[in-house]
Amino acid sequence: MLGRVNHIAIAVPDLAAATTTYRDTLGARVSQAQALPEHGVTVVFVELPNTKVELLEPLGADSPIAAFLEKNPSGGMHHICYEVEDIIAARDRLKAGGARVLGDGNPKTGAHGKPVLFLHPKDFDGTLVELEQV
Ligand SMILES: CC[C@H](C(=O)O)C(=O)SCCNC(=O)CCNC(=O)[C@H](O)C(C)(C)COP(=O)(O)OP(=O)(O)OC[C@H]1O[C@@H](n2cnc3c(N)ncnc32)[C@H](O)[C@@H]1OP(=O)(O)O
Numbered sequence: 001m002l003g004r005v006n007h008i009a010i011a012v013p014d015l016a017a018a019t020t021t022y023r024d025t026l027g028a029r030v031s032q033a034q035a036l037p038e039h040g041v042t043v044v045f046v047e048l049p050n051t052k053v054e055l056l057e058p059l060g061a062d063s064p065i066a067a068f069l070e071k072n073p074s075g076g077m078h079h080i081c082y083e084v085e086d087i088i089a090a091r092d093r094l095k096a097g098g099a100r101v102l103g104d105g106n107p108k109t110g111a112h113g114k115p116v117l118f119l120h121p122k123d124f125d126g127t128l129v130e131l132e133q134v
């Protein structure tokens, strides 16, 4: 079911500072910031030869990453995104196996304009899993 790792996400308290760290200190290519109000975050992507790192900071009052940053004020690894060919088939197979799909269970459009879903971290070894249909 799983394809490539599309991105690994790091939640940060200050996206501009984290962008400077990756661009200047680490010499990486970093995209322009994308505000995603429907997801409660602003993101940039660090472009790497074999995958991407998504840096994300809260956007708005109800950001889903606010509690994470309260527990991890310096930031931290937030989720891993795997590519799938058929996100509905993946969702249905996972739900049939008892996994919790977050939100209303229907895919939303992610930062890449593709359908995404999130799976509860408690069902996947303490790791928030995002699936992106490619
Ligand atoms: C889609 C746009 C973009 C893209 O790539 O295209 C993005 O990736 S946007 C990313 C931001 N959006 C999301 O993360 C949506 C899914 N996330 C959620 O719905 C919440 O963050 C949730 C439910 C995973 C956690 O919410 P919250 O922290 O408010 O709830 P709890 O405090 O009740 O947490 C429950 C339990 O899970 C642990 N937890 C929370 N976040 C994480 C995490 N990132 N990794 C691992 N574990 C996590 C939390 O510590 C609680 O554990 P407990 O032992 O009960 O304290």
Ligand SMILES: [Co+2]
Pocket: 007, 009, 054, 079, 081, 130
């Ligand atoms: Co993501």
